[in-house]
Amino acid sequence: MNRGIVVTGGGHGIGKQICLDFIQAGDRVCFIDIDEKKSVDFAEENPNLFYFYGDVADPLTLKRFIEFSLEAGIEGTVKQAIFSLNGQEYMCIDSYIKHEFTFTPAMSLYVTCDTREEIDRLFEKLSEGGNILMPLGSYPFSERFGWVNDKYGVSWQLTFEK
Structure with missing residues (x-):
């Protein structure tokens, strides 16, 4: 070439x-x-x-x-x-090979938030233009948890524990 x-x-x-x-x-x-x-x-x-x-x-x-x-x-x-x-x-x-895929939720950035306000704010911002995988809520493994792909396709898991 x-x-x-x-x-x-x-x-x-x-x-x-x-x-x-x-x-x-x-x-x-x-x-x-x-x-x-x-x-x-x-x-x-x-x-x-x-x-x-x-x-x-x-x-x-x-x-x-x-x-x-x-x-x-x-x-x-x-x-x-x-x-x-x-x-x-x-x-x-940064791959030099063209792929049909972008990001995958198999790899997530996991963030432990210090306050309910912080997790709510981050989840709202990351959800804008993105795709919610698990709505922000209470789950057996976390008092407050949410999983979202942001508008760029990056996967984020947010959690808050008292």
């Missing part, structure tokens, strides 16, 4: 496979990763890869990576992020 593609986190795992998929399609790929050893080894194996070492969380590094990518003739992006909360690691990926 001869496109120029940018991939963050492209030195290993899913990011590496994304790079390989684009290379096999005939594209040039520029990737950034914080694992220098794996990334250098990977880049040396593939002549259509441009590697930039750094952490995209650092604004200056990100700016330099963008400049580097533009100089390499790159115009597309695939975003990938790994972060941790309370010791649990999470990964987010």
Whole structure:
């Protein structure tokens, strides 16, 4: 295809496979990763890869990576992020493959509210333009609970306990 593609986190795992998929399609790929050893080894194996070492969380590094990518003739992006909360690691990926689906309620953001007013306010706002999966009410497992997909399709489960 001869496109120029940018991939963050492209030195290993899913990011590496994304790079390989684009290379096999005939594209040039520029990737950034914080694992220098794996990334250098990977880049040396593939002549259509441009590697930039750094952490995209650092604004200056990100700016330099963008400049580097533009100089390499790159115009597309695939975003990938790994972060941790309370010791649990999470990964987010912007797929480069077109899918017929969007979000699924199988993955929800679960919010424990401090007051009845807070849960009522959040549920009302999140319901605007969205889809209520379980109305706000009392359930055997929660004094006040509601489950809604917001207008963007993101699933939210809200709960309040005294």
